[in-house]
Amino acid sequence: MRIDLSGRTALVTGSTQGIGAAIAAGLAAAGARVAVNGRDPGKTGAAADRLRADVPGADIVPIAADLATDQGTSALLDALPDVDVLINNLGIFGTKPALDITDDDWRRYFEVNVLTAVRLTRAYLPGMTSRGWGRVQYIASDSAIATPAEMIHYGTTKTALLGVSRGFAKAASGTGVTVNSVIAGPTHTGGVEDFVYELVDKDLPWEEAQRAFMREHRPTSLLERLIEPEEIANMVVYLSSPLASATTGGALRVDGGYTDAILP
Ligand SMILES: NC(=O)c1ccc[n+]([C@@H]2O[C@H](COP(=O)([O-])OP(=O)(O)OC[C@H]3O[C@@H](n4cnc5c(N)ncnc54)[C@H](OP(=O)(O)O)[C@@H]3O)[C@@H](O)[C@H]2O)c1
Secondary structure, eight states, X not given: OOOOOTTOEEEESSOSSHHHHHHHHHHHHTTOEEEEEESOHHHHHHHHHHHHHXXXXXXXXXXXXXXXXHHHHHHHHHHOOOOSEEEEOOOOOOOOOGGGOOHHHHHHHHIIIIIHHHHHHHHXXXXXXXXXXXXXXXXXXXXXXXXXXXXXXXXXXXXXXXXXXXXXXXXXXXXXXXXXXXXEOSBOXXXXXXXXXXXXXTTSOHHHHHHHHHHHHOTTOSSOSOBOHHHHHHHHXXXXXXXXXXXXXXXXXXXXXXXXXXXX
């Protein structure tokens, strides 16, 4: 399969590192003009420079904006009024005992993980439908379908994204725009290294810590290792392509078989 996204503009939210950076690289390698985003101008510019070095000839647009704020969202929409591919990747996570999660915590998680994606979909979907082509994706998580006891606020926001995705897919029906969510499993990112060390012995070297984490906290993984960000990006790039024209309203798993279920 040859994936050609030349002539398309893509936005990947929260893409200065981790899964977002891998998705941005994958889309750029397929020929798309890619907007990378984070809160800090220096970090966002550095991420854009890395992408240009990794993908020769890539057309990268750095946009520093805090998308959890109205001001940041307005700045982004001024800088980038239209996109063909919207990847709602931005998400925060962290552990907290269920009974200690405050109203402010719940609000913050829904604001960052759900409402940023809803706002951007509302802003960009009409342009896509009027042009007759577009791709919208939400990066969900295994936590969407197996609520983790140690972070029910996070899991619940990811469950919400599956409904948001299905709902906007219906809003785009018959237009040439597809809307899907990708259920990412435990992935080897910087954020996850911190998370792993919250749950296993901090003195273990990374390889052992990773294995202990999978054994003790993710025992159903069929992969028996963390997923690499590029493995998530491969699915996202495919779904962003014209080849995936008949896949919409779906929730696709890249979880290493971690979720012990046949569907979705
Ligand atoms: N890692 C996993 O194992 C895993 C598993 C399943 C699903 N996921 C999901 O995959 C997505 C990416 O996860 P990740 O682990 O790659 O994330 P990460 O390494 O923590 O990176 C988060 C990114 O978001 C940016 N960011 C944070 N707050 C922002 C805001 N308010 N406005 C704009 N940008 C902001 C950060 O940039 P700055 O710091 O520069 O602002 C950074 O680029 C998330 O939705 C996560 O829930 C991750």
